[in-house]
Amino acid sequence: MKNLFLFAIMILFFTTLGNAQIPDKFENLQVLPKEISKRELMGNMKSFALGLGVRCQFCHVGEEGQPLSEFDFVSDEKETKKKARVMIQMRDAINNQHLTQLGEENALQVNCVTCHHGQEEPKTxxxxxxxxxxxxxxxxxxxxxxxxxxxxxxxxxxxxxxxxxxxxxxxxxxxxxxxxxxxxxxxxxxxxxxxxxxxxxxxxxxxxxxxxxxxxxxxxxxxxxxxxxxxxxxxxxxxxx
Ligand code: HEC
Ligand code: HEC
Incomplete structure (x- = not known):
């Protein structure tokens, strides 16, 4: 029980540490809700990275090893970021417009990992x-x-x-x-x-x-x-x- 508590504190500590380098206000959200909380935004970003098997710099301007605080997350320089916007819209359309029509009470949700399985491009x-x-x-x-x-x-x-x-x-x-x-x-x-x-x-x-x-x-x-x-x-x- 005590260990579990310590573990939870540790998780909280490290997530906060990572997220502390991320700004609190976002300047260039075009498809995610403008009022999104930092926690929710980071939840999205982590699921993108995990789903495609990549790191933040796959879509954002920044280098491996560089602290996240020095990344330029606002920039749209990378094509992959622009493509990811289309993908976010697709994900939301599947979940909100299509899967809802099945009338399931707890409809499953599609996410990046559903198709990508840890790859940049989903290929069998x-x-x-x-x-x-x-x-x-x-x-x-x-x-x-x-x-x-x-x-x-x-x-x-x-x-x-x-x-x-x-x-x-x-x-x-x-x-x-x-x-x-x-x-x-x-x-x-x-x-x-x-x-x-x-x-x-x-x-x-x-x-x-x-x-x-x-x-x-x-x-x-x-x-x-x-x-x-x-x-x-x-x-x-x-x-x-
Ligand atoms: C597959 C591409 C992709 C990956 C990987 C990714 N992001 Fe993003 N990120 C985006 C897109 C697309 C947006 C803009 C969303 C929009 O327009 O609503 C964004 C927006 C952001 C923003 C808001 C910038 C602003 O002010 O408008 C932050 C902060 C951010 N990402 C952080 C991260 C971090 C940290 C990681 C790594 C854990 C990460 N992202 C990984 C695609 C990605
Ligand atoms: C329904 C399946 C599906 C889902 C869900 C999906 N993708 Fe994709 N994605 C694809 C396919 C297929 C391609 C390849 C399109 C092409 O280039 O021919 C692709 C391509 C991409 C690319 C371009 C890769 C490159 O190297 O050019 C990015 C970036 C991407 N997806 C990000 C995402 C993100 C982020 C999510 C979750 C928000 C997501 N995708 C969800 C099917 C999907």
């Missing part, structure tokens, strides 16, 4: 992979995946389960980019050796390349994990060719 891992393949080819994409996984695994920003890379690979194979699909499926199997779907898709892709032996091996592995008659049939089909 599928989108990041497709973009990176387009720009830099499959090698830079596999490199990118490893880096993102290293940095974000266990966090809430990207889905590192087996499914996303399987979906990207399947669509690559479908558009004739079989080598790329094979590379991604092999990457996926490093992290998800028990995904029958990755083994199965790899088998299909290898068959498309005409590598019958390797294809059958992959499909047999898929069948071992998931003894489904359709996989069996596929194996027979390819073996006969």
């Amino acid at each position: 891992i599928e989108l990041v992979m497709n973009e990176t393949i387009e720009k830099g080819g499959i090698e830079s994409a596999t490199q990118k995946y490893r880096e993102l996984r290293e940095k974000h695994y266990g966090g809430f920003t990207y889905n590192f389960q087996a499914r996303p890379l399987e979906r990207v690979s399947q669509s690559l194979a479908g558009s004739g980019k079989v080598d790329e699909a094979i590379a991604l499926l092999k990457l996926n199997l490093e992290f998800h050796p028990e995904s029958f779907m990755s083994h199965y898709s790899l088998g299909e892709a290898l068959a498309m390349k005409g590598d019958k032996e390797a294809a059958v091996k992959s499909l047999e592995k898929a069948y071992e994990i998931m003894p489904n008659p359709r996989i069996k049939k596929k194996i027979e089909e390819i073996s006969k060719k």
Whole structure:
């Protein structure tokens, strides 16, 4: 009980310390209510920073390590601040005009984190992979995946389960980019050796390349994990060719 009290005092102390460097009057509020309290304004700002995984200087003029009292919060120099205004309006419209129409008593509220999941731009891992393949080819994409996984695994920003890379690979194979699909499926199997779907898709892709032996091996592995008659049939089909 006593510890809890001390903890509360500490939290209060540090929040006040941080906020003490922030002016009490605001001069350039265009979308937030002009009469907003400092506490509420800072609540907004912290949820922006957390939602996008950034610090104050992402939107405001100031440097890492500089005291907040020296930041120019009034300035509209940064594009990101102007974009954030549009986002605040969007958030409020979703919450106040749209979600209210559902007639739920305690309607959930959308906030920056709902879409952004700790990223500057809200992108799924599928989108990041497709973009990176387009720009830099499959090698830079596999490199990118490893880096993102290293940095974000266990966090809430990207889905590192087996499914996303399987979906990207399947669509690559479908558009004739079989080598790329094979590379991604092999990457996926490093992290998800028990995904029958990755083994199965790899088998299909290898068959498309005409590598019958390797294809059958992959499909047999898929069948071992998931003894489904359709996989069996596929194996027979390819073996006969
Ligand atoms: C994603 C962008 C973004 C981030 C990150 C952000 N802000 Fe802001 N901030 C804004 C926007 C947009 C406004 C103006 C809102 C408006 O026009 O109503 C603003 C306004 C302010 C103001 C009021 C300035 C004035 O006098 O008009 C202060 C103070 C402020 N922010 C502090 C902070 C602090 C401290 C942080 C870091 C904890 C922070 N902000 C992080 C976007 C951001
Ligand atoms: C409904 C989903 C959604 C919500 C909620 C949302 N955003 Fe966004 N935001 C997006 C999308 C999508 C983009 C990318 C638009 C583009 O550039 O194509 C984006 C882009 C941005 C950008 C520009 C990033 C850049 O690097 O150019 C900023 C800044 C931003 N959002 C801030 C916020 C803030 C602050 C909030 C909360 C007040 C918020 N967003 C809430 C979907 C959302």
